[in-house]
Amino acid sequence: MTFIFGVFSAYLVTFYKFYGVNFFKYSLILSFAIPPYIYGYSMSAFFENFGIFYSLINFFFEIEDANKFLPKLSPLTSIIISLSLTLYGYVYLISRTSFSSQSANLIDLGRSMGFSNFKIFLKIIVPCARPAIFIGLSLVAMETLSDFGTVSYFGVSTFTTGIYNYWFIFDNLKMANFLSLILLFFVLILFAIENSMRKNSRFHSLKNDGRKQKIFLSGFKGFMAFLFCFGLLGISFILPFFQMIYWSLKFPEYYESLNILELNINTFLLIFCTASILILIALITNFGNRVLKNKFLGFISNLSISGYAIPGIIISVSIISFFSILSDMTEINFKNVFIGSIFGLVLGYFFRFYAISFNGIKSNYLKINYSIDESSYLMGFTRFKTFSEVHWPIMQKNIFFIFVLIALEIIKELPITLILRPFNFETFSTKAYNFASQDLIEAASIPSLFLILWTSIFILISLNYFFDNRK
Amino acid sequence: MRYLFFIFILFLNINLHANEINLFTTRHYESDIELYKKFEKSSGIKVNIVTGASKPLEKRILEEGDSCIGDLLFLADAGRLYSAQEKGLFKKTKSENLEKIIPSQFRSKYWFGITKRARIIYYNPDKTFSEEIENLTYESLADERFYNTIAIRQSNNVYNQSLIASIIENRGAEYTKKWLKKFVNNFSRQPQGNDRAQILSVAANESKFAIANTYYYALMLSGKKGKEQQLAAKKVMPFFPNQKGRGTHMNISGIGILKYSPNKDNAIKFIEFLLTPDAQKHIVSNSYEYPIIEGVKPSKLIQEMGLNFVQDDSTKVSSYGRWQKLAFKLMQEAGWN
Numbered sequence: 001m002t003f004i005f006g007v008f009s010a011y012l013v014t015f016y017k018f019y020g021v022n023f024f025k026y027s028l029i030l031s032f033a034i035p036p037y038i039y040g041y042s043m044s045a046f047f048e049n050f051g052i053f054y055s056l057i058n059f060f061f062e063i064e065d066a067n068k069f070l071p072k073l074s075p076l077t078s079i080i081i082s083l084s085l086t087l088y089g090y091v092y093l094i095s096r097t098s099f100s101s102q103s104a105n106l107i108d109l110g111r112s113m114g115f116s117n118f119k120i121f122l123k124i125i126v127p128c129a130r131p132a133i134f135i136g137l138s139l140v141a142m143e144t145l146s147d148f149g150t151v152s153y154f155g156v157s158t159f160t161t162g163i164y165n166y167w168f169i170f171d172n173l174k175m176a177n178f179l180s181l182i183l184l185f186f187v188l189i190l191f192a193i194e195n196s197m198r199k200n201s202r203f204h205s206l207k208n209d210g211r212k213q214k215i216f217l218s219g220f221k222g223f224m225a226f227l228f229c230f231g232l233l234g235i236s237f238i239l240p241f242f243q244m245i246y247w248s249l250k251f252p253e254y255y256e257s258l259n260i261l262e263l264n265i266n267t268f269l270l271i272f273c274t275a276s277i278l279i280l281i282a283l284i285t286n287f288g289n290r291v292l293k294n295k296f297l298g299f300i301s302n303l304s305i306s307g308y309a310i311p312g313i314i315i316s317v318s319i320i321s322f323f324s325i326l327s328d329m330t331e332i333n334f335k336n337v338f339i340g341s342i343f344g345l346v347l348g349y350f351f352r353f354y355a356i357s358f359n360g361i362k363s364n365y366l367k368i369n370y371s372i373d374e375s376s377y378l379m380g381f382t383r384f385k386t387f388s389e390v391h392w393p394i395m396q397k398n399i400f401f402i403f404v405l406i407a408l409e410i411i412k413e414l415p416i417t418l419i420l421r422p423f424n425f426e427t428f429s430t431k432a433y434n435f436a437s438q439d440l441i442e443a444a445s446i447p448s449l450f451l452i453l454w455t456s457i458f459i460l461i462s463l464n465y466f467f468d469n470r471k
Numbered sequence: 472m473r474y475l476f477f478i479f480i481l482f483l484n485i486n487l488h489a490n491e492i493n494l495f496t497t498r499h500y501e502s503d504i505e506l507y508k509k510f511e512k513s514s515g516i517k518v519n520i521v522t523g524a525s526k527p528l529e530k531r532i533l534e535e536g537d538s539c540i541g542d543l544l545f546l547a548d549a550g551r552l553y554s555a556q557e558k559g560l561f562k563k564t565k566s567e568n569l570e571k572i573i574p575s576q577f578r579s580k581y582w583f584g585i586t587k588r589a590r591i592i593y594y595n596p597d598k599t600f601s602e603e604i605e606n607l608t609y610e611s612l613a614d615e616r617f618y619n620t621i622a623i624r625q626s627n628n629v630y631n632q633s634l635i636a637s638i639i640e641n642r643g644a645e646y647t648k649k650w651l652k653k654f655v656n657n658f659s660r661q662p663q664g665n666d667r668a669q670i671l672s673v674a675a676n677e678s679k680f681a682i683a684n685t686y687y688y689a690l691m692l693s694g695k696k697g698k699e700q701q702l703a704a705k706k707v708m709p710f711f712p713n714q715k716g717r718g719t720h721m722n723i724s725g726i727g728i729l730k731y732s733p734n735k736d737n738a739i740k741f742i743e744f745l746l747t748p749d750a751q752k753h754i755v756s757n758s759y760e761y762p763i764i765e766g767v768k769p770s771k772l773i774q775e776m777g778l779n780f781v782q783d784d785s786t787k788v789s790s791y792g793r794w795q796k797l798a799f800k801l802m803q804e805a806g807w808n
Contacts, residue, residue, distance in 0.1 A: 048664065049671035050703040067675035075625075075663045154663070165627060168526045169799045171554060250697070317530055324534035335538045339531060340521070419527040423493050423519035423540075434499040434522055439665055439690065442697070443501075 037149025091136035098132030312415035502757030553792020582727030636794035689759035
């Protein structure tokens with residue numbers, strides 16, 4: 001489903017012109033702003049018996065027994081919908097970038113052979129962008145594998161819930177850890193495939209000759225294209241967003257119990273600490289890799305990014321166990337410093353999100369030609385000076401973008417925050433989770449709304465980067 | 472760097488703060504937090520809180536060992552209390568005062584029940600004849616006459632596991648295994664949603680019976696979930712099963728003092744506070760649970776459901792924890808997803 005949503009919407013906005021195309025080009029990324037678990041909560045509240053959809057039918061058609069008309073979604077369907085509608089953004093972004101760099105010659109060739117537009121899409125555009133699409137899909141796959149909030153809310157037995165069942169019900173943490181090791185193995189295979197795809201993709205890309213023209217869709221076709229994009233944006237962002245607003249307005253009393261200022265401060269404290277450390281270390285390792293060119297170091301740093309696919313809950317447990325063992329061995333008490341403290345949280349985020357900063361900076365470095373380094377050395381610059389005077393100015397803007405990406409993830413993060421946080425420490429996501437688990441999704445809407453607001457703001461201020469840099 | 476140092480000092484400060492208690496809790500009620508504020512005012516003891524899921528909290532406390540600054544663990548199911556006790560997380564606590572007011576089946580040497588909840592049956596009075604539900608028991612829901620009628624949530628839910636554990640305790644594993652096969656066969660749909668969704672399923676005429684905890688029903692009646700849900704709840708009637716036998720299945724929320732609690736005296740004061748009539752009144756009027764002490768009435772909505780039902784007071788709630796794993800295994804084997 002992410003494949004269909006992502007690729008098709010990217011195809012439409014890249015190759016066609018229709019009413020609102022520029023608006024959709026940007027706004028479709030907003031689906032990133034909503035975490036899958038929050039999407040899941042609000043969707044099930046929408047479609048439940050006597051839920052919001054019921055009220056709508058009742059209101060417009062005055063049918064007594066409107067429950068009959070509600071779609072009965074099985075838990076599995078619900079999960080698939082929640083995950084696809086919140087994650088298709090990955091596929092959309094990456095395939096859009098790939099589509100827009102495709103050569104118009106190929107498409108002209110197809111046209112001269114008498115292919116229909118649809119056939120061109122199927123036989124030329126998609127196969128050419130295959131590596132990019134696959135990268136997008138593998139990101140989605142990793143997010144899906146490490147998802148906790150959604151699967152636990154709907155309670156479907158997946159590999160991940162299997163891990164939790166072993167732990168939560170059978171109390172067998174060892175087995176749970178073993179299963180997550182297998183999960184990690186899967187992820188590493190995905191990584192390997194993605195890596196080789198990336199290498200291949202260099203051979204695929206022909207230079208974009210810049211004379212590509214968008215086809216103007218008018219009448220029925222234009223309307224259909226508009227409808228598809230609008231529908232997608234509608235169900236993936238507008239609908240849940242307005243549902244939250246509706247609840248916040250309908251139940252304003254829940255607003256009082258929230259200390260909004262404190263939640264904001266906590267969230268931003270975490271973002272600031274984590275993002276600075278993540279970026280700093282990613283800079284050092286990347287710079288080191290570049291200067292030293294040691295293969296083993298390169299391998300180690302590649303391995304260190306696999307944390308992205310490990311469920312947060314497993315990362316937190318590993319941190320707890322690690323420091324407890326370390327304290328026993330060294331007889332220095334690390335536990336008070338790292339368990340139930342900001343440090344522990346930052347460390348947890350570090351393992352989970354290091355991939356974002358490492359890959360981001362790596363792709364920046366790939367764009368800086370080695371000859372630049374060499375000329376800088378010839379000018380008598382030291383290595384450090386090469387970094388601070390040459391590399392840093394080139395990358396500065398992109399580092400801001402990486403900062404934004406990390407911020408997005410931290411705002412949405414749930415399990416690590418839940419387990420490792422200190423006393424009296426709440427963020428928007430933990431608050432939303434708390435309310436939702438006492439079955440007051442209406443009250444959860446206010447923290448969720450703030451969460452979505454911040455993620456949307458972060459996305460909006462960095463919109464241009466999304467299209468320039470995510471290749 | 473300076474900021475980090477500052478934060479570090481800040482945390483040391485919090486840790487050194489003397490007149491306080493540190494509470495781990497899996498109860499997510501905002502009203503609980505209001506209550507703790509009341510305690511702070513009356514006793515001068517500050518209550519620091521971390522909320523979370525039970526097993527990760529267990530793990531955190533276990534691994535932190537003697538450097539854990541937590542004093543109390545508050546859990547929302549008897550089986551979970553048992554599991555924490557088995558892992559040696561709690562300190563034995565003796566308090567004659569507490570033993571006097573909490574009935575013996577709702578406490579152990581390590582933990583104390585604070586509130587009760589009943590897991591009962593709901594039916595649609597328009598679609599159900601009174602003879603049908605006369606003398607209804609949990610066990611009789613497996614009868615063939617109830618084919619395709621029952622809505623209940625999934626087997627990974629701890630309240631379901633406790634309910635089935637109580638049947639194992641009373642009837643034995645062999646009986647439960649056979650009974651579960653027939654019971655699961657009577658489900659009206661694939662288990663999904665929370666307890667409230669089961670009650671809604673009866674209100675929408677999809678299912679004839681639902682099994683759910685009492686506070687979900689009261690929450691719907693209260694209007695906190697909106698007018699539609701309130702109307703839906705009014706279409707459904709509660710039924711307390713097993714009235715002629717051992718009584719209706721009761722579960723508890725309970726609290727225990729952690730083994731390495733640095734503020735043990737404050738912790739006992741806190742538990743005693745939770746069991747005062749005022750505190751009990753505050754908890755149950757917001758969470759729609761039943762008070763554990765005598766002489767306090769639950770919320771009006773719960774009272775209207777009827778208070779004169781026979782509660783299962785012969786089955787010790789600590790037995791739920793003993794059988795939960797087996798219960799889950801049998802439920803899965805019976806095809807209860």
